[in-house]
Amino acid sequence: MKKNILTGLRPTGNLHLGHYFGACKNYLKLQDDFNFYLEIADVQALTDNFSNPEKVRTNVYEITKDLLAIGLNPDKVHFFIQSKIPEIAELTIFYSNLVTVSRLERNPTVKNEISSKKELFGNNGESITYGFLGYPVSQAADITIFDGEVVPVGDDQLPLLEQCREIVRKFNSIYGNVFKEPQQVLSETTRVKGLDGNEKMGKSLGNAIYLIDDEETIKTKIMAAVTDPNKIKKGDPANPDVCMVFYYHKLVNNNNLDTVCNECKNGHRGCVQCKKELINAMNAFLKPIQEKRKFYDDNPEIVEEILNKGTAQAQEIAKNKMSEVKKAMKIDY
Ligand code: TRP
Numbered sequence: 001m002k003k004n005i006l007t008g009l010r011p012t013g014n015l016h017l018g019h020y021f022g023a024c025k026n027y028l029k030l031q032d033d034f035n036f037y038l039e040i041a042d043v044q045a046l047t048d049n050f051s052n053p054e055k056v057r058t059n060v061y062e063i064t065k066d067l068l069a070i071g072l073n074p075d076k077v078h079f080f081i082q083s084k085i086p087e088i089a090e091l092t093i094f095y096s097n098l099v100t101v102s103r104l105e106r107n108p109t110v111k112n113e114i115s116s117k118k119e120l121f122g123n124n125g126e127s128i129t130y131g132f133l134g135y136p137v138s139q140a141a142d143i144t145i146f147d148g149e150v151v152p153v154g155d156d157q158l159p160l161l162e163q164c165r166e167i168v169r170k171f172n173s174i175y176g177n178v179f180k181e182p183q184q185v186l187s188e189t190t191r192v193k194g195l196d197g198n199e200k201m202g203k204s205l206g207n208a209i210y211l212i213d214d215e216e217t218i219k220t221k222i223m224a225a226v227t228d229p230n231k232i233k234k235g236d237p238a239n240p241d242v243c244m245v246f247y248y249h250k251l252v253n254n255n256n257l258d259t260v261c262n263e264c265k266n267g268h269r270g271c272v273q274c275k276k277e278l279i280n281a282m283n284a285f286l287k288p289i290q291e292k293r294k295f296y297d298d299n300p301e302i303v304e305e306i307l308n309k310g311t312a313q314a315q316e317i318a319k320n321k322m323s324e325v326k327k328a329m330k331i332d333y
């Protein structure tokens with residue numbers, strides 16, 4: 001029997017190349033080997049977007065369509081909406097007894113997020129909400145209610161997995177052996193830098209290329225990308241390793257990379273031409289994704305059906321697990 005695997009995405013924006021190369025491309029392989037549950041984590045998205053419900057709602061559909069567009073197969077992947085599984089919220093409450101406030105405050109992922117969201121939580125994070133501080137507990141419930149033994153996540157999520165394992169150990173030691181400790185799936189993923197050369201591509205950083213960007217947008221973005229600052233005119237030799245245009249050539253242009261690299265180094269290549277070639281390669285890379293995405297845009301009822309079907313399957317598993325939990329906790333009245 002295939003093992004269960006679960007991962008989640010917060011529906012707060014469309015997928016960009018950072019998501020694609022950093023995580024989602026890997027899902028394409030995993031969907032063949034595992035029983036794959038993919039949670040659209042709307043409840044988690046609301047923990048820091050509670051005043052913007054419209055944004056979360058819209059992005060539930062946007063992100064689902066993006067994931068289908070990259071080639072996730074709805075016959076293999078169970079797409080489900082977190083808020084439709086009330087057992088997750090229930091388990092979160094039971095788990096919250098097993099974790100201390102100071103342990104949550106020390107979670108590095110949460111700490112980073114608080115410092116980058118000062119406007120939401122106040123200057124020192126002193127006004128951080130109960131719900132936000134507790135989202136790792138809710139994420140532990142997400143993972144374990146589906147017996148997720150392996151979780152495909154990036155390194156930024158490792159502290160959340162560690163927190164989940166601690167909760168599982170505590171739960172099992174008190175109530176008996178109900179849950180498995182999840183492990184990270186190690187995969188060859190790439191962290192993608194932003195158009196501006198920033199180590200991370202992100203929506204809030206304004207340096208992302210989205211899978212749905214049209215040709216005009218791609219052109220504008222790539223034309224403005226950071227190149228080797230020492231190259232002033234066309235004939236100057238340059239260093240492709242410090243150039244974001246070459247960096248993206250490496251991601252999406254498999255044909256003439258050596259030529260690009262050599263011509264850049266020996267000064268036989270102008271940046272404008274080089275950017276034009278990247279624009280073409282990027283559009284060619286995005287085209288099949290966007291064609292697939294258009295199919296789902298034109299057929300919203302199919303997307304709805306995929307979500308309903310996946311959610312029904314997830315509900316069944318969650319219900320069964322919850323009866324086991326309640327029995328173990330002696331609240332199975
Ligand atoms: N916290 C994850 C993120 O920020 C999303 C997520 C929600 C998740 N539930 C999950 C990841 C369960 C792995 C497993 O992207």
Ligand code: SF4
Nearest residue numbers: 243245246264271274
């Ligand atoms: Fe970058 Fe290409 Fe210009 Fe070299 S020629 S600096 S790789 S844009």
